[in-house]
Amino acid sequence: MMPVRSRRRQIPLALVLGLALTSLFVVLALVSFIWTPYDVTKLDVANRMQLPSAAHWLGTDNIGRDILAMIMVGTRTSIAVALVAVGVGVGLGLPLGLLAASRHGSLLDEAIMRSNDLVFAFPSLVIAILITAAFGPSAFNAILAIGIFNIPVFARLSRSAALSLWQLDYLRFAQTAGKGVARISLEHILPNILNILIVQMTIQFSLGILAESGLSYIGLGVQPPTPSLGRMLADNRTLTALAPHLTLIPGMAIVLIVLGLNLLGDGLRDLTDPKLARQR
Amino acid sequence: MLAFLTARLLTMIASLLVASLVIFIMLDLVPGDPASLMLGLNATPEALAALREQLGLDGPWPQRYLAWIAGLLRGDFGLSYTYRVPVSGLIIERLAISLPLALYALGLTVVIAFPVGMIAAATRRSWGDVSIMGLTQLGIAMPNFWFAIQLQVLFALVLRWLPAGSFPGWQDGLWPALTALTLPAIALALPQASILARVMRSSVLETLHQDYMRSARAKGLSAAGALVKHGLRNALIPVLTILGLQFAFLLAGAIIIENVFYLSGLGNLVFKAISQRDLIVVRSCVMVLVFAVIAVNTLVDLTYGLVDPRLRKH
Numbered sequence: 001m002m003p004v005r006s007r008r009r010q011i012p013l014a015l016v017l018g019l020a021l022t023s024l025f026v027v028l029a030l031v032s033f034i035w036t037p038y039d040v041t042k043l044d045v046a047n048r049m050q051l052p053s054a055a056h057w058l059g060t061d062n063i064g065r066d067i068l069a070m071i072m073v074g075t076r077t078s079i080a081v082a083l084v085a086v087g088v089g090v091g092l093g094l095p096l097g098l099l100a101a102s103r104h105g106s107l108l109d110e111a112i113m114r115s116n117d118l119v120f121a122f123p124s125l126v127i128a129i130l131i132t133a134a135f136g137p138s139a140f141n142a143i144l145a146i147g148i149f150n151i152p153v154f155a156r157l158s159r160s161a162a163l164s165l166w167q168l169d170y171l172r173f174a175q176t177a178g179k180g181v182a183r184i185s186l187e188h189i190l191p192n193i194l195n196i197l198i199v200q201m202t203i204q205f206s207l208g209i210l211a212e213s214g215l216s217y218i219g220l221g222v223q224p225p226t227p228s229l230g231r232m233l234a235d236n237r238t239l240t241a242l243a244p245h246l247t248l249i250p251g252m253a254i255v256l257i258v259l260g261l262n263l264l265g266d267g268l269r270d271l272t273d274p275k276l277a278r279q280r
Numbered sequence: 281m282l283a284f285l286t287a288r289l290l291t292m293i294a295s296l297l298v299a300s301l302v303i304f305i306m307l308d309l310v311p312g313d314p315a316s317l318m319l320g321l322n323a324t325p326e327a328l329a330a331l332r333e334q335l336g337l338d339g340p341w342p343q344r345y346l347a348w349i350a351g352l353l354r355g356d357f358g359l360s361y362t363y364r365v366p367v368s369g370l371i372i373e374r375l376a377i378s379l380p381l382a383l384y385a386l387g388l389t390v391v392i393a394f395p396v397g398m399i400a401a402a403t404r405r406s407w408g409d410v411s412i413m414g415l416t417q418l419g420i421a422m423p424n425f426w427f428a429i430q431l432q433v434l435f436a437l438v439l440r441w442l443p444a445g446s447f448p449g450w451q452d453g454l455w456p457a458l459t460a461l462t463l464p465a466i467a468l469a470l471p472q473a474s475i476l477a478r479v480m481r482s483s484v485l486e487t488l489h490q491d492y493m494r495s496a497r498a499k500g501l502s503a504a505g506a507l508v509k510h511g512l513r514n515a516l517i518p519v520l521t522i523l524g525l526q527f528a529f530l531l532a533g534a535i536i537i538e539n540v541f542y543l544s545g546l547g548n549l550v551f552k553a554i555s556q557r558d559l560i561v562v563r564s565c566v567m568v569l570v571f572a573v574i575a576v577n578t579l580v581d582l583t584y585g586l587v588d589p590r591l592r593k594h
Contacts, residue, residue, distance in 0.1 A: 118298055121574045125532040126566055130303065133554045133562045134310045206421070213423045214536050218551065233426055237540070240429055241437045251426040258421035 015267025021260025025253070029076035038066035040073050040227055049243045059245050062236050067245075070227045071253050077139070077228040078257070081221070082208030084143045086201050089150020094197070096151070097158030098189060102181040104163060113159070116152035124149040124211050128220045139228075142221035146211045150204050157200055161193040195272040199265050206261035213254050229254050284585050292578040299570045300352075304345050307563050314361045314559065335359065348563075357564040362556045367564045370549060375568070377447050378538065378545035381461050381468070382530045388469035389476055389526065396473070397480025397519075404485060412477070419474025424533050428467035428540040435463060445542035464537045472526045472533075479522045483515040490514070516587055524580030528573040 037057070044064030052059045058067035100112040122130075128145035135141065162185065165171060174184050209229075215221035216230030217237075224231065229250050236246035315331040316323060332338055335358070336347050351358060357367035400412045436444030442463050448456045487493060488511065496506035535547030546565055553561035 118295055118302075121295060121299055121570050121577070123528045123532040123569075123573065125535060126569050129550055129554065129562065130306050130566055133559060134306055210423050214425060214533075217423075217425055218536055218539055218547075230423075233423075233429070237429055240433050244433065247426065247429055251423065251430070254423055254426065255418065255421045259417060262417060262420060 012267040012270040014263040015271060018260050018263030018265070018267050021256055022264050025075050025257045025260065026079065028072045029079050032069075032072035032076050036066075036069035036072050038069045040065055040069050041225065049239065049246065051243075051245060058249050059243075061232070061246055062239055067232075067249055070232055071229070071250060074227040074229045074232055074250065075253065075257065077222055077226060078209050078212050078230070078254075081139060081143050081212040081228070082146070082205050085146035085150055085208045085211075086204050088143070088147025089154045089204055090197070090201065093151040093154025093156075094158050097155040098162055098185040100155070100159045101162035101166060101189075102185055104166065109159075112155065116155050119148060119152045122149070125214070125220075128215050132220045137220050137223055139222040139226065142212055142215045145215065145220075146208050149211075150208070153204060154197070154200065157196065158193060161196055162189045165189050165192055195268070199269045199272070202261050202265035202268065206258045206265070209254060209258055209261070281585065285582065288578055288581050292574055295574050296571060297349075299574065300349060300567060301345065303563055303566050303570070304348060305341075307559050308341055308344075310557075310559060314557075352567070358560045360553075360558055360561050362553070362558045362561075367561055370561065371546070371564055371568055374544065374546045374549045376450065377461075377543050378531070378534050378547065379572075380457075381464055381538075381543070381545065382527065382534045384458075384461055384465040385468035385472070385530045385534070386523075386527060388465055389473045389530070390523070392469065392473035393476035393480055397477040398484055400477065400481040401484035401488070409481075413481075416474035416478050419471050420478075422471050424467050424471050425536045425540055427470065428464060428537045431463050431467050432540060445540075447543050447545075460541075460543075464534070464541045464543065467540075468530055468533050468537055472530060476519065476522055476526065480515070480519050483518045484511065487511040487515040513587060517584065520580055520583055520587065524577050527576045531569060531572055 042065070044060065046064065047056075047060055048062055048064040050056055050060040056066050056068070058071065061067055061070060096112050096116075100109040103109050124145045127148050128141060131141045131145055165188070171184055171188055174188060175181070179187075212221055212228065213230030213233065216228045217234045219234070222228035222231050224235075232250040233247050236243075236250075240247045315328050315335065315337060319327055319331060336344060339347075348358070355368055357371065359365070360367050360370060363370065396412060396416075400409045403409045432444055435441050443460050445460075447460050450457050484507070488507070490511075493506055493511055496510045497503065501509065534545065535550070537543075538545040538547040539551075546568070550562055550565040553559070553565070
């Protein structure tokens with residue numbers, strides 16, 4: 001007989017690294033509500049563009065604001081934008097996907113999926129251009145643009161995951177027992193697709209951080225004086241040759257947050273789907 | 281195959297029509313009168329009325345929508361409110377920068393991602409594979425415009441190997457134009473190549489485990505021979521899907537990166553138009569972008585049909 005191998009799952013390294021990085025920035029963002037090393041609304045032009053020192057750990061920007069304080073508040077803004085955008089995507093996409101799956105093959109299913117295809121033709125930058133042209137630039141528009149782009153992502157994912165579950169016998173039994181499709185979707189399908197939803201949420205969250213930085217960089221997102229990581233890059237971009245740390249530091253912050261979230265997503269997927277982990 | 285082709289093209293036309301309707305309604309909601317914007321505050325009511333008629337601003341929106349679509353089909357995008365020249369000319373002029381940039385970046389993405397992904401798959405879990413995968417994680421996490429700024433400082437301002445910005449035009453030949461687009465194209469391509477290399481790697485790995493690959497080896501093909509003859513074609517399907525989606529990202533990314541390199545592309549045109557309330561230019565630029573995305577997705581669908589004959593039946 002073959003020796004029985006230990007069935008205990010290993011915690012993936014990616015999960016540990018991702019969780020550590022993500023927590024670091026979430027903590028920085030949360031702390032910024034009660035404390036920042038300097039006031040981000042206070043300008044100190046005499047001490048502008050300073051290199052990192054004991055007084056300013058990450059230096060100061062083009063108008064003398066403390067970069068560490070800006071990163072803390074900026075991270076808060078960027079995380080908030082991306083998080084709400086994920087909320088919009090899940091809040092609308094998940095019910096649509098579940099509904100489409102429960103009425104598989106119907107006209108409603110077809111209509112939902114075709115509208116999804118249509119939204120996919122509008123990258124979030126294009127949505128942002130349209131919204132900004134119509135209503136003017138604001139952080140809210142950035143959230144809306146990224147959020148709308150997230151809707152079909154979650155609708156497709158939850159539909160395809162739910163469709164495979166609807167093939168299972170116990171759901172058919174539940175239906176014969178008199179449970180409505182809405183109740184089955186909530187009680188039996190949702191808990192079973194939750195793990196892939198969470199993985200996708202971390203991915204869309206990281207994409208949202210990147211999208212916010214891009215939109216704010218070209219002026220379609222967060223508006224001054226609110227700091228965001230993208231705005232910090234826009235404000236200091238022409239000074240990069242003189243003082244590289246002005247864009248290097250906020251850029252590295254974005255890279256680390258996105259890297260953390262991506263590793264977290266990979267780690268969670270490996271943890272919840274060990275079959276996939278073995279293939280990788 | 282003909283039915284498959286027709287179905288795909290019909291879907292594309294339907295998508296374009298609905299998309300154009302969404303764009304039109306969205307921008308039609310905006311308050312403000314383009315005619316008074318063009319003529320200024322001292323315009324007489326007669327002059328305003330005449331201009332409104334010339335621009336086709338009178339009439340109910342369905343009529344104006346149809347007039348716009350009819351114009352688009354003829355290649356007549358209307359007159360820019362601020363520049364007073366045909367929008368189509370403006371767009372073609374700007375697309376001559378943005379489109380080559382996006383295609384250049386797409387080419388680089390494929391040229392980098394295909395071999396890198398295959399090498400990583402072939403040497404799975406080796407030192408090389410692990411470092412490639414680590415680097416791609418970094419590449420995915422980088423905002424492309426930030427990477428562009430760093431490349432610009434290093435290669436243009438410090439090392440002076442490549443121009444830091446602006447575009448000489450295509451009239452001086454291919455070389456100066458290509459060198460001007462090289463840094464922006466690299467900045468656009470590396471993050472997308474990182475994504476594609478990962479997809480390529482997992483797709484090839486998936487294929488290697490299939491039964492038909494074992495059969496191919498059993499009939500005497502070498503590992504590389506089996507991969508090239510039977511594996512690659514199957515591995516390419518997910519890769520193509522992602523590549524199609526990436527074109528949209530590259531085109532949108534090009535619009536942002538133009539700003540870093542002072543290129544007067546489509547992005548420069550559309551952002552100026554937004555601030556000048558030149559909505560007819562915004563509308564046309566957005567329509568062109570959406571057309572590009574839909575057309576490329578249709579192309580990808582059609583390519584599936586070529587790569588995988590089973591899909592033609594659906």
